[in-house]
Each structure stands twice: as structure tokens, then as C-alpha cells.
Amino acid sequence: MTxxxxxxxxxxxxxxxxxxxxxxxxxxxxxxxxxxxTADATEPLNIAATQFGYGFGLVVVMVMATLAITxxxxxxxxxxxxxxxxxxxxxxxxxxxVVAIMxxxxxxxxxxxxxxxxxxxxxDIDLTINxxxxxxxxxxxxxxxxxxxxxxxxxxxLVRHSAGAIAVLLIWNQLVEPLVQLIPKVGDDIxxxxxxxxxxxxxxxxxxxxxxxxLQGPPPSxxxxxxxxxxxxxxxxxxxxxxxxxxxxxxxxx
Amino acid sequence: MIxxxxxxxxxxxxxxxxNLSFSVPTGRVTGFLGPNGAGKSTTMxxxxxxxxxxxxxxxxxxxxxxxxxxxLRTVGALLDAKWVHPNRSAxxxxxxxxxxxxLPAKRVDEVLEIxxxxxxxxxRAGGFSLGMSQRLGIAAALxxxxxxxxxxxxxxxxxxxxxLWIRKFMHRLAEExxxxxxxxxxxxxxxxxxxELVVIGRGKLISQSSTEDFVxxxxxxxxxxxxxxxxxxxxALAQAGVSTRDEGENLVVSGMDxxxxxxxxxxxxxxxxxLSPQRGSLEEAFMQLTGDSVEYHTEIADGxxxxxxxxAGK
Numbered sequence: 001m002t003x004x005x006x007x008x009x010x011x012x013x014x015x016x017x018x019x020x021x022x023x024x025x026x027x028x029x030x031x032x033x034x035x036x037x038t039a040d041a042t043e044p045l046n047i048a049a050t051q052f053g054y055g056f057g058l059v060v061v062m063v064m065a066t067l068a069i070t071x072x073x074x075x076x077x078x079x080x081x082x083x084x085x086x087x088x089x090x091x092x093x094x095x096x097x098v099v100a101i102m103x104x105x106x107x108x109x110x111x112x113x114x115x116x117x118x119x120x121x122x123x124d125i126d127l128t129i130n131x132x133x134x135x136x137x138x139x140x141x142x143x144x145x146x147x148x149x150x151x152x153x154x155x156x157x158l159v160r161h162s163a164g165a166i167a168v169l170l171i172w173n174q175l176v177e178p179l180v181q182l183i184p185k186v187g188d189d190i191x192x193x194x195x196x197x198x199x200x201x202x203x204x205x206x207x208x209x210x211x212x213x214x215l216q217g218p219p220p221s222x223x224x225x226x227x228x229x230x231x232x233x234x235x236x237x238x239x240x241x242x243x244x245x246x247x248x249x250x251x252x253x254x
Numbered sequence: 255m256i257x258x259x260x261x262x263x264x265x266x267x268x269x270x271x272x273n274l275s276f277s278v279p280t281g282r283v284t285g286f287l288g289p290n291g292a293g294k295s296t297t298m299x300x301x302x303x304x305x306x307x308x309x310x311x312x313x314x315x316x317x318x319x320x321x322x323x324x325x326l327r328t329v330g331a332l333l334d335a336k337w338v339h340p341n342r343s344a345x346x347x348x349x350x351x352x353x354x355x356x357l358p359a360k361r362v363d364e365v366l367e368i369x370x371x372x373x374x375x376x377x378r379a380g381g382f383s384l385g386m387s388q389r390l391g392i393a394a395a396l397x398x399x400x401x402x403x404x405x406x407x408x409x410x411x412x413x414x415x416x417x418l419w420i421r422k423f424m425h426r427l428a429e430e431x432x433x434x435x436x437x438x439x440x441x442x443x444x445x446x447x448x449x450e451l452v453v454i455g456r457g458k459l460i461s462q463s464s465t466e467d468f469v470x471x472x473x474x475x476x477x478x479x480x481x482x483x484x485x486x487x488x489x490a491l492a493q494a495g496v497s498t499r500d501e502g503e504n505l506v507v508s509g510m511d512x513x514x515x516x517x518x519x520x521x522x523x524x525x526x527x528x529l530s531p532q533r534g535s536l537e538e539a540f541m542q543l544t545g546d547s548v549e550y551h552t553e554i555a556d557g558x559x560x561x562x563x564x565x566a567g568k
Binding site: 081 | 337
């Protein structure tokens with residue numbers, strides 16, 4: 001608990017988490033409003049569509065999570081941290097936990113904010129969250145953000161430089177995963193097991209009862225796992241990556 | 255008490271610290287002296303568990319740093335004053351440190367008061383001058399009221415006022431019975447601050463002794479004698495087995511103090527115009543001892559010594 005408090009103080013006494021939170025919320029809720037405002041009879045508004053900005057928010061949350069650890073390396077406060085708490089694994093687990101909780105809160109605010117603003121803009125459309133799929137599509141955002149934040153912290157520990165770590169995460173999330181599909185024959189099969197694509201399954205659902213087109217919500221995942229096994233696999237992926245990061249940080253000279 | 259036993263650190267083929275053994279006695283200020291690149295900072299990082307030694311070990315009161323429970327209560331360290339997030343306030347920086355070792359929140363205000371930063375406690379640390387950063391670093395080191403303190407080049411880059419403040423502070427800490435281990439590449443600074451000296455060069459131990467002994471050993475004490483006619487005295491000195499040399503019109507005597515030379519002069523009825531003890535400069539002594547162990551020699555033979563020429567590498 002002490003270490004969680006320490007990491008909480010560290011996170012909230014710098015400015016970047018606040019900025020990232022604001023930007024993430026502006027993007028997601030903004031897209032929610034945009035989707036609601038542009039919806040018409042041919043492309044009716046639905047719950048999935050309100051979450052259109054979820055992927056953009058995810059990127060900002062990962063930047064926030066990466067900076068939480070890479071700025072410690074940048075300003076050597078990681079050394080001050082290891083002097084105060086020589087147990088590096090506990091410290092890094094605490095860091096990942098606090099950042100994940102922060103990401104989860106941003107995710108829930110973003111998801112319910114987007115859904116709420118859409119409901120306000122189009123009060124005559126029924127946006128009540130009823131099915132398990134609809135609940136996952138909205139409430140699941142926090143979980144995906146939290147686990148992605150853990151991935152980002154792990155990459156931050158391994159790379160140590162803000163620009164490098166953010167580049168790795170964004171290129172992977174935004175370029176490698178979509179572009180891997182272009183590989184002939186095996187591309188699609190590889191894509192089905194890409195970590196962020198798997199995480200996406202929780203939000204975009206299986207089966208997708210709305211049978212919407214791409215503009216009505218985040219691009220659907222083609223992962224073969226069901227939504228909950230998929231997020232389980234992503235959680236395991238995040239845990240393994242964090243484990244590797246901790247082993248490396250523990251051996252490395254601070 | 256800090257004890258290094260066979261401490262070794264290599265980076266690839268470069269040996270930064272080479273089988274270094276020394277001890278830092280309790281309740282005294284011990285200077286850690288060596289030219290730039292001698293391995294002082296690396297040694298301190300190994301003592302503090304930041305870097306893992308390639309061989310040997312460093313123990314603080316018999317324990318490895320990484321085995322200490324709430325280490326800030328045992329050891330305070332200032333390795334680099336810039337290890338602070340520039341957008342965090344001085345108070346916030348100390349707050350998370352205090353929390354990590356379960357120190358009471360009011361201790362933060364106490365140490366801010368001790369180092370005189372109370373007025374700027376809520377200002378962002380990034381805007382601090384080097385002197386203020388150094389004070390903040392010392393405040394952080396003092397948080398847990400530790401008995402052992404380590405400082406790496408604390409006066410480096412400070413203005414005279416800052417240097418004086420740090421020097422007085424070290425003395426105060428030692429008077430309180432704390433163990434202080436402070437590194438520097440400036441012997442003159444250490445001679446004023448430290449009671450004990452651990453001298454290293456190129457990662458190897460050169461000497462460990464009290465500052466007094468080190469200075470006495472390292473510097474040649476001579477007496478300058480001036481007079482209109484020194485022939486008899488010179489002969490008497492030679493008879494007594496004391497070596498002398500001429501320096502212009504003066505006679506430089508080594509190995510005999512002023513009193514004895516004066517009596518010898520009276521016995522030989524020599525008129526003296528001057529009889530004054532000469533002390534070799536500390537920097538010279540330091541250079542003599544570490545001369546071969548400076549990592550990067552300069553080509554300038556009569557220029558400033560490398561010890562004063564190059565700013566310390568961190």
C-alpha cells in the first residue's frame with residue numbers, strides 16, 4: 001500500500017498525466033459527439049458507434065503510461081526511487097498498478113462520457129445498455145486501457161527513452177498490427193493473434209449483433225477467441241511483458 | 255561504518271573499479287579522493303545498490319544496501335542534485351520519498367527548514383539554481399535522519415557561498431556523530447572538510463589514512479634559510495646528515511625543523527635573515543600520488559593540473 005501511495009504521489013505531482021487525461025477524454029467524447037451528430041436514418045446511431053474514439057483514446061493513455069516510467073529514467077528519479085525502495089520488482093509492480101488504475105478510470109470516463117453525450121445529442125434514439133455485448137463495448141474500455149497501460153509501462157522500462165518507447169508502441173499498435181494483414185497467405189492468421197487485435201475483441205464483440213458497417217464503431221476484431229478468453233490472453237501478454245521488464249530492470253545498473 | 259571488500263566493476267574490457275577495499279569509520283568525515291574518471295561515482299553507486307559489482311561487495315553496517323529495510327532511515331545519499339523531476343515541487347519530491355520509507359509528513363517541512371528551502375518549497379524544482387538543487391538533494395538525504403551519509407562531489411559547480419555552506423554542513427553532520435563519506439577531485443577542498451581520506455586512482459586504492467598523515471606524507475616539509483653567509487651552517491647541516499639544496503641565495507633544508515636549524519645556526523654563529531617553514535602544495539602532493547593514474551593526461555606540461563582543469567564527470 002505504501003508503494004502504491006508513493007507512485008500515486010509521483011504520478012499526480014507532474015503535469016503530463018493531467019494533460020493526457022484531458023486529451024484522451026476530449027478525443028473519445030468528441031468522437032462520440034461527432035458520431036451522434038452525423039448519424040442519420042441510413043446509418044442509425046448505436047452503442048458501438050458511440051465508442052468510435054476508443055482507439056484514439058487508447059493511444060493517448062499508452063503515451064501517458066509510457067511517460068510515467070520513461071520520465072523517471074529521463075530525470076534519473078528512477079535512481080532516487082531505487083535508493084528509497086531497493087526492491088525493484090515491488091516498485092515497478094506498484095508503478096504499473098497505479099498507472100493501470102488511472103488508465104481504467106480514464107477508460108470508464110471516456111466510454112460512459114461518449115455514450116452519455118450521444119444520448120444527450122440524440123435523446124430520441126434508445127441507447128440503453130442492455131446486452132452483454134453492449135456492456136462489454138462500453139464498460140470494457142477501462143479494462144483494455146488498464147492492460148494496455150501495463151504493456152506501455154513494460155515497454156517504457158525496457159526502452160527507457162520516451163520517444164523510443166512511444167514510437168515502439170505506436171508503430172506496433174497503429175502500423176504493424178494492421179499492416180501484417182498484407183502479408184500473403186499467413187498475414188490474416190498472424191493478425192488474428194496480434195495482442196491489440198485480441199484486446200479489441202472485448203470491445204467490438206463476438207458475435208456482433210448490430211451487424212454494423214465500419215463507420216459505426218471501432219473496426220471489429222477478427223480474433224478467433226471469444227471476448228473474455230481474448231482479454232485473458234491480452235492480460236497474460238501484459239503480465240509476461242511486465243515480468244520481462246522487471247527481470248531486466250532488476251539486473252541492470254540503474 | 256561502510257566497508258568495501260574487493261569491490262570490482264568492469265564495463266566490457268574497461269575496469270572502472272579494480273579490487274577496491276577500504277573502510278569508512280563511524281562518526282567521522284571521510285573524503286573519497288581521486289582524479290576524474292578514477293571510479294568514485296561508480297564505487298558510490300555500488301555501495302548504494304544502484305550498480306551491481308562485477309566482484310566483491312560493499313556493506314553498510316554489515317548489510318548490503320539492497321537488504322536494508324527502509325534504507326533512507328540508515329543511509330542518506332546525494333549522488334546528483336539533478337535527480338528530481340523538473341515539474342515537481344520541492345515539497346512533492348520530498349513527500350513521495352518520505353512516504354516510501356514511512357517517514358512522517360512533518361519531517362518534510364523539517365528538512366526543508368534545515369536546508370533553508372521553506373520559502374520555495376512549492377516552486378517547481380526545475381527552476382532551481384544548482385545551489386538550491388544541491389540543498390534539495392541534501393534535504394532528501396537527511397529525510398530519514400540517517401547515521402550514514404554519502405555525497406558525490408557536493409561542491410562541484412557551486413559558487414563560493416554555496417561551497418562554504420556545504421563545508422559547514424558537513425562539519426555539522428560530523429559533530430552530530432554521523433558517518434559522512436564525501437567524494438571530491440579537489441584535495442584542497444577535502445583537506446578542509448575531511449578527517450580521513452580514501453584516495454583512489456584508476457579504480458585502485460592508493461592510500462587510506464587520516465588527512466593529516468596523508469598531507470604530511472605526501473608533502474615534503476622544508477625550511478628556507480636566508481642569510482649573508484651560510485657556509486658554516488651548510489657544513490654543520492651536512493655533518494648532521496641533513497640534505498640541503500641551494501635555491502638562489504637561499505638554502506632549502508629538508509628533514510630538520512626551524513628550532514633545530516636555529517640552534518645549529520647559533521652554534522655556528524651564523525647570521526640569519528630568514529628562517530621559515532615551507533609547505534608543499536596539496537595539489538602537488540595529490541598529483542605526485544595520483545600522477546600515473548590520471549585517465550587522460552594533458553599535453554601541457556606547465557599548465558593547470560588535470561585535477562583542477564577538468565570538471566568532474568558524473
